[in-house]
Amino acid sequence: MDATNNEPNWRTEHSLHPLKKIEIIVKGKRETFVQDLLEESGVSGYTIHRNVAGKGTSGFHEGNLLFNDEASLVMFFAVSDESKIQTIIDGLTPLFEKSSGVMFVSDTEVVRLKKFVGKASEQ
């Protein structure tokens, strides 16, 4: 939708802004590493799903939270601008050379841009 200078402010506040989304699935023991990577990449926030089950090249993984927190998979997702997502990709690519895990990057759109990128980026 096009926003022009003549339109009221509420119209621009509800417009969508393109950003990148990264989804990461790793073994539970890599949670700390990925969390640190996300923190230091400068993304403003992220979501963690623990005890994720699923199948990959090494077989099916299913957590049993009663007795083993490490056996399950952990899923992260974060939304930010392309350069920060690229930093995360650059940190995960070498990791996945040695340990299992996947990442998916896709285009996404958000309404409140400030929540996802700092002021400087917005300008």
Place this chain on the structure above:
Amino acid sequence: MPTDLSALRARVENAANVLGRCWPLQSYIAANPLAGFEDRPFNEAVRHARALFDGCGYPRANQLRYAWNAGAIDPDHLQERLRAHEQTGPLETLLAELEGAEIRSESPAPRADDPLNRIMAKWLAVFLDQGQAAWSMPHREKGFYAAWREVAPYDTQIPNRASLRTLPERAVDALAAGLDGHPESQWEAILQHHLTALPGWAAFIKWRVQARHDAWQAAHPITLIGYLAARLHTARALGLSVTPNNERSAANRRPPNDDEYAERAAPWLEAWEATYREQLLSDLEIAASTTAQASASPRPNAQLVFCIDVRSEVIRRHLEETGPYETFGYAGFFGLPMQYEAHGTDARVELCPPIVDPKHRIRETPTADSGDAATHDRWQAWAQAGRSLVKSLKQNIAAAFGFVEASGGLFGAALAARTLVPNWLRTGREAWTARIPQPDDFCDLTLDRTPEADTPDGLPVGLAVQEKAAYAEAAFRLMGWDRFAPVVVFTGHGSETANNPYQSSLDCGACAGHPGGPNARVLAAICNESEVRAALRERGIDIPDDTVFLAAQHNTTTDAVQFFATPALTDTQAQIVAQLERDLNTAQDHATAERAPTLRGADLKRSTADTERRAVDWAEARPEWGLSGNAAFIIGRRALTSQCNLEGRAFLHAYDWQADANGTALAQIMTGPLVVGEWINTQYYFSTVDNAVYGSGSKITQNVVGNFGVWQGNGGDLMTGLPLQSLQSDDTTPYHHPLRLMAVVQAPVDRVKRILNRNAQLRMLFDHEWMALAVMDPEQNNAVCRYQPGGTWQDESEPSASTTEDAASVSEPERAMSV
């Protein structure tokens, strides 16, 4: 963060894959020192590890000779395994050749990086100190790299120390600078070389990084990046190259014929394992056929739940012989992932396995009108003041001389008493303790959810009713309970030993190296609550009104079982408890009599008194054997094992295949307690086959460093494994038989297949032969079915579905990786 720095972090993470895990001494956890190699087959993993750590991965020739002479290796199994490895010849000749192929331990030639290792071990020891040092390193609150950067320029052992003054402020920048000139393709090799130079220290740092809630890590943070940055720049200041090739001289590498030793030793290990396993399975098959004919037993007087620990098997067997008692095996933290705050201390102890995060905080708090608490606290305060005073006097420069003069006689007398009459001191201490009220007598546990006691940085205090019911239900479902005796006792365990830095290695592994008594108390108290019983009834578990739950603790050194404070009992219950206490004393005598011949120098006629002496003798290097001997993990009904003498070598987890139709409980057991059993078994295995590299050497020459670890003499690497005295009867006679764990599961084989198919991590341990699996299928008359690496089952022609891969599921992640 610039791109190359985020790649550098990943390279450090990858390089650290090969490191084992090392916990502080206070919560010693037995774990596989080669855990980073479990994604490879065992024989390949030990060879890779040998190249990195210089450690032997197979039993030593003298250990195999000992087993052969003792008849622990069956000649038929040996011939079969030798044929499989294409080795032929007379057995004695092969054994002699094996001995010839073994590398003799010689004093290693000095290495180029020895000075670097000495300097780094020194800085790590002073930074990581947990209250042992009288003077602490300054700037520790800034973190390792920053503190080292401030102080290292004054280290006179570093010739070019002035160069350290201009290092970057951030550790990651300093590490990048340290790697300057080397392309990214070489980073991992360089970083791994430096991490494996002092693998014990690096493993401890790795643990600290993951233990974010550890108070010492919060106060004095350290990272692998900080350590590597400091190490690389120290190397440069010493004039050493940071690349692997130049730093370790080729002369120190093991000669190529060491591979020959691995090839020659492998069939002997496999035959040793086959001999033990075949005998065990044969015993179990006989027992299964006998007990299948037995009619259902009447309601027992008492049911006792012990930890799955191998030491429980001995006392359980002897207790069952004394009367109408049933015993069960369950993980020693009783399924309660809790943090415990004992009365009179701010320390919060995690009482759950290392692969589980604690989820609740339980506090020990005095009852409102307790005068006993004041008495106890007053004595505690006096005792603490006394200890502080003595420590100050010993460490104060001016006071130390006069203090020695004045108190020498007293200390000498105490030394003589501890050495000559340790039992007398024990009796005296017990008599004294009995006069002072103990927290168990006047404290309640905060079992109910207490939001007002929560702290912002802590776990929720107490449990909601439904949470309590869920933990109780999990316990009964996993163990497959179908009835309740008038008295049920949850029995944790702990060790009693003096002057022993490895005490926690003898405590309960499922409670992170602590005694399991508090967990037993919590579960017993929960099960006595009427609201919980009502909730359980809704969940299909009906506890009779005449059942009471008690808590106790098994002292694994003396085999005594002591009850915690008991709730009000009916006359019948009181009679049963009184008889049970007498029977536990009898069982203790029988159990210690069985164990005494294995402990050198034991008084066989007074075995219980002898174990009590070992528990308090500060010169005793072998107070008990811990989990030495462990070789099997049996998941099934007690009826399967109750007729067998398993010699304290088997973990026993109760499981009733008929009460778990969908296999949920079995999946929990196999992915939790069984995996922890594998950790313990591999720790004992590797500590035995190469004690200098994977163990921690002799206790005699060990010193505690920083209150968290041990090293040999006054420096070098942090020793991460078990001491020699925990594994060998003397310098040459092994006590622990280094055999990989055999899991025996009594359940329908299809159920076990389903579980393996859904847990790739677990299946990997069997496929890579870190442990073996046999299933006794009760639907097929307990016929034994053995899992074969790769996913097939012995005596079955069709391959398991688990070996097939879904092509579609492979392509999707690969596409994603190319984004």
